Amino acid sequence: MPNTLHTETLVYRVLDEIPVPSLDAYVRIGGGLGLDAARRLGPEATIDEVVVSGVRGRGGGGFPTGTKWRTVAANRAATEPTTVVVNAAEGEPGSFKDRELLLRNPYRTLEGALIAALAVGADRIVVGMKRSFGKVAVRVRTAIAELEAAGWAAGVTLEVFEGPGEYLLGEETALLECIDGRHPFPRVTPPYRRGIDENMPEESGSVARVELAGPTGESVAPPCLVDNVETLAHCALILAKGAVWFRSIGTDDSPGTAVCTVTGDTMHAGVGEVAMGTTLAAVIDAIGGGVREGRHVKAVMQGVASALIPGSRLDVLVSWEGMSEIGSGLGSAAFIVLDDTAPMATVAARASRFLAVESCGQCTPCKDDGLAVADALARIDRSEDLDRDVESDLRMIAANLQTMTSGARCSLAMQHQAVIGSVLDCFEDEVLSHGTPGAGALEGPWVAPITSLADGRVTYDTDSARKNPDWTFDHAWSGKSPAALLTQPAAEPAPASADAGAGLRDSTD
Numbered sequence: 215m216p217n218t219l220h221t222e223t224l225v226y227r228v229l230d231e232i233p234v235p236s237l238d239a240y241v242r243i244g245g246g247l248g249l250d251a252a253r254r255l256g257p258e259a260t261i262d263e264v265v266v267s268g269v270r271g272r273g274g275g276g277f278p279t280g281t282k283w284r285t286v287a288a289n290r291a292a293t294e295p296t297t298v299v300v301n302a303a304e305g306e307p308g309s310f311k312d313r314e315l316l317l318r319n320p321y322r323t324l325e326g327a328l329i330a331a332l333a334v335g336a337d338r339i340v341v342g343m344k345r346s347f348g349k350v351a352v353r354v355r356t357a358i359a360e361l362e363a364a365g366w367a368a369g370v371t372l373e374v375f376e377g378p379g380e381y382l383l384g385e386e387t388a389l390l391e392c393i394d395g396r397h398p399f400p401r402v403t404p405p406y407r408r409g410i411d412e413n414m415p416e417e418s419g420s421v422a423r424v425e426l427a428g429p430t431g432e433s434v435a436p437p438c439l440v441d442n443v444e445t446l447a448h449c450a451l452i453l454a455k456g457a458v459w460f461r462s463i464g465t466d467d468s469p470g471t472a473v474c475t476v477t478g479d480t481m482h483a484g485v486g487e488v489a490m491g492t493t494l495a496a497v498i499d500a501i502g503g504g505v506r507e508g509r510h511v512k513a514v515m516q517g518v519a520s521a522l523i524p525g526s527r528l529d530v531l532v533s534w535e536g537m538s539e540i541g542s543g544l545g546s547a548a549f550i551v552l553d554d555t556a557p558m559a560t561v562a563a564r565a566s567r568f569l570a571v572e573s574c575g576q577c578t579p580c581k582d583d584g585l586a587v588a589d590a591l592a593r594i595d596r597s598e599d600l601d602r603d604v605e606s607d608l609r610m611i612a613a614n615l616q617t618m619t620s621g622a623r624c625s626l627a628m629q630h631q632a633v634i635g636s637v638l639d640c641f642e643d644e645v646l647s648h649g650t651p652g653a654g655a656l657e658g659p660w661v662a663p664i665t666s667l668a669d670g671r672v673t674y675d676t677d678s679a680r681k682n683p684d685w686t687f688d689h690a691w692s693g694k695s696p697a698a699l700l701t702q703p704a705a706e707p708a709p710a711s712a713d714a715g716a717g718l719r720d721s722t723d
Contacts, residue, residue: 222500223488223492223496223497223499223500224487224488224500224501225463225471225487225488225489227448227451227470227471228315228322228444228447228448228451228471228473228487229311229314229315229318229473229485229486229487230243230318230319232318233317233318233319234318234319236360237321237357237360237361240319240321240322244454245321245322245325246325246366247454247455248325248326248329248449248450248451248452248453248454249325249329249332249366249450249453251453251454252329252332252333253332255453257287257332257333257334257335260329260333260453261280261283261284261287261333262280263452263453263456263457264280264283264333264449264452264457265278265280265281265283265284266457267280267452267460267461267469267470268280268457268460268461268466268467268469268470269445269448269449269452269460269469269470270445270468270534271441271442271445272442272443272444272445272448272472272473272546272547273301273384273386273441273442273444273445273546274306274442274519274543274544274545274546276534276544279441279449282439282441283330283333283334283439286334286437286438286439287333289437290334290335290437291437295335295336295337295338296331296334296335296337296437296438296439297336297337297339297438297439298327298330298331298334298336298338298340298438298439298440299339299340299341299342299386299389299390299393299438299439299440299441300323300324300327300339300340300341300342300441300442300443300446301342301384301386301389301440301441301442301443302316302341302343302347302350302354302443303342303343303344303377303384303389304344304347304384304443304546305344305379305380305381305383305384305663306381306384306517306518306519306545306546306548306663307515307517307518307548307550307568307661307662307663307664308475308477308478308515308516308517308548308549308550308664309475309517309546309548309664310475310485310664310667310672311444311473311474311485311546311547311548312442312443312444313347313350314473314485314667315444315447315473316350316353316354316443317349317350317353319447320353320354320357321357321360321361322447322450322451323443323446323447323450324339324341324354324357324358324361324372325366325450326445326446326448326449326450327339327341327372327441328361328366328367328370329449329450329453330439330441330446330449331370334439336370336439337369337370337371338370338371338373339367339370339371339372340372340373340374340375340393341354341358341372341373341374341375342375342383342389342392342393343374343375343376343377344377344378344379344383345376345377345378345379346379346665347376351374351376354374355374358372358373358374375392375393377389377392377393377398378392378397378398379663379675380398380572380574381568381572381626381663382398382399382400382572382574382624382626383398385398385400385624385625385626387400387401387624388400388401388574388624389440390438390440397574397696397700398574399574399576399696399697400574400576400623400624401623402623444473448460448470463489463490464489464490464491464533465490465491465531465533465535465536467533467534467535468490468491468533468534468535468536468544469490470489470490471487471488471489471490472487472488472490472532472533472544472547473485473486473487473547474486474487474488474497474501474532474547474548474549475546475547475548475549475664475667476498476501476549476551477502477548477549477550477664477667477672478502478514478515478549478550478551478552478553479505479506479509479511479551479552479553479555479556480498480502480503480505480506480551481502481504481505481506481507481670482502482503482670482671483502483667483670483671483672484501484502484503484667484670485501485667486501488500488501488532490531490532490533491531491532491533491536493528493529493530493531493532494514494523494527494528494529494530494531494532495528495529497532497549498511498514498528498549498551502549502551503670505551505553506553509553509554509555510525510553510554511525511528511551511552511553511554512524512525512552512553512558513525513552513556513640513641514528514550514552515549515550515552515561515633515661516542516543516544516545516549516550517546517548517550518565518568518569518629518630518633518661519543519545519546519548519625519629519633520537520542520543520544520545520629520632520633521541521542521543521632521633521635521636522542522633522636522640523537523540523542524640527540532544532547541636542636550661557595557644558637558640558641559591559594559595559644559645560595561637561661562591562595562633562634562637562638563588563591563592563594563595564661565633565634565637565661566584566587566588566591566630566634567588567591567592567661568661568662568678569584569626569629569630569633570584570585570587570588570630570683571588571678571681571682571683571685572626573626573627573630573683573695574695574696574697575694575695575697575698576623576695576697577620577622577623577627578621579617579618579619579620579621579622579627580618580619580622580626580627581683581695583614583615583617583618583627584614584618584627584630585683586610586614587611587614587618587630587634590607590608590610591607591611591634593607594607594608594645604645604646605646608638608642608645608646611634611638612638615631615634615635616631618630618631619631662674662675662678662679663675663678683695684696684699685699685700686699
């Protein structure tokens with residue numbers, strides 16, 4: 215891949231080229247037009263516009279946003295209003311796009327959240343993020359104060375919730391659990407389950423005593439709309455400029471743009487916005503400046519969310535259908551570039567350990583099989599004995615990858631299966647030969663959350679390598695899973711600054 219910048223690939227829709235310093239500055243570039251349009255149209259027509267636009271969730275799942283809004287609106291409760299939660303709990307290794315959006319311009323995402331609140335009948339907006347995102351929280355709270363002073367939020371309260379540093383905080387049901395004062399453990403519920411206030415009776419049969427409000431209005435529990443930072447920013451522009459404008463770039467199945475993060479073995483790291491349907495090669499060139507001088511791309515990881523992409527497939531289109539066609543996924547568009555010097559046994563060992571540690575343990579196969587896979591990959595990675603038989607370890611890994619998804623209540627086990635399975639499918643010979651003996655000393659934390667990204671340089675949460683499988687940083691692991699260790703409520707339901715997960719040290723991401 216040539217180290218030539220393709221700046222013409224970049225577009226500026228939701229990711230402002232220049233940071234927007236104030237609400238007045240945002241209004242000068244068209245801020246507020248989407249909210250004005252939604253108020254004129256009313257809830258039903260607002261949702262119709264979002265449906266027609268074809269916008270899909272940018273948090274990783276890619277679910278049609280309009281369908282989600284329509285379902286939540288149809289399941290309003292008679293007793294309590296709905297809540298809108300902005301999922302800003304970004305923790306995918308290799309991703310920084312949501313924080314970059316909020317740092318450059320929090321007003322657009324908040325406007326999108328106000329539009330969503332109008333559409334689904336919500337009177338409360340909660341922006342949920344990790345408490346380690348200090349600058350982001352300050353920026354959002356300042357923006358909220360400006361919106362309230364300007365009268366934009368009449369009838370709606372806006373809050374910032376700061377939760378623990380666990381990877382699973384970004385899973386929407388785990389985020390709701392934390393906002394409700396519990397630990398970030400995903401729960402089994404219907405797709406648009408009730409919201410964040412715990413008010414179901416003790417004898418309720420549902421997980422965590424929460425249920426989805428029914429369309430009859432007889433349920434005492436309202437639903438909750440959870441949308442990603444980038445998704446809501448797109449919705450603000452869709453209402454301001456129209457669904458036809460939104461669809462003017464992108465593909466039929468993946469209209470609009472995607473905000474991507476590029477890190478790893480590139481000339482520099484960065485966050486940039488491209489039209490859906492752009493090739494991955496062009497994205498790496500435009501945002502990362504191309505692969506390092508004199509090297510070529512061996513593979514690209516999608517954080518730890520999907521099967522890795524071999525270097526021979528850089529012509530893949532950055533879209534949901536494009537990634538699906540090659541057996542991967544778009545995820546949060548967090549592209550970690552690995553050049554030909556990257557030892558894949560080490561990459562696999564680090565990815566597996568991250569996922570095994572971050573598993574909450576509610577689903578025993580996810581935790582136990584995940585740790586077994588991680589331990590086996592670590593043995594392979596550390597070994598300098600080229601005569602050692604690693605085939606038995608690989609057979610055990612293959613067996614555990616098949617069973618670890620049994621009964622899974624969230625996608626983490628499937629991610630583990632997809633990422634490690636793809637490494638073995640593409641690079642089994644290298645892993646069998648140990649790649650580079652002793653490669654555990656690989657420079658750079660390939661698989662770790664990003665703590666900051668500025669001026670083309672990225673820093674990582676290096677503490678994550680010391681995190682125990684019980685989510686503590688104690689000298690020794692307790693031998694228990696987080697679900698077994700953390701049996702008491704994290705905290706009483708509390709306001710925005712609630713310290714859910716008290717007693718656990720955060721991994722700073």
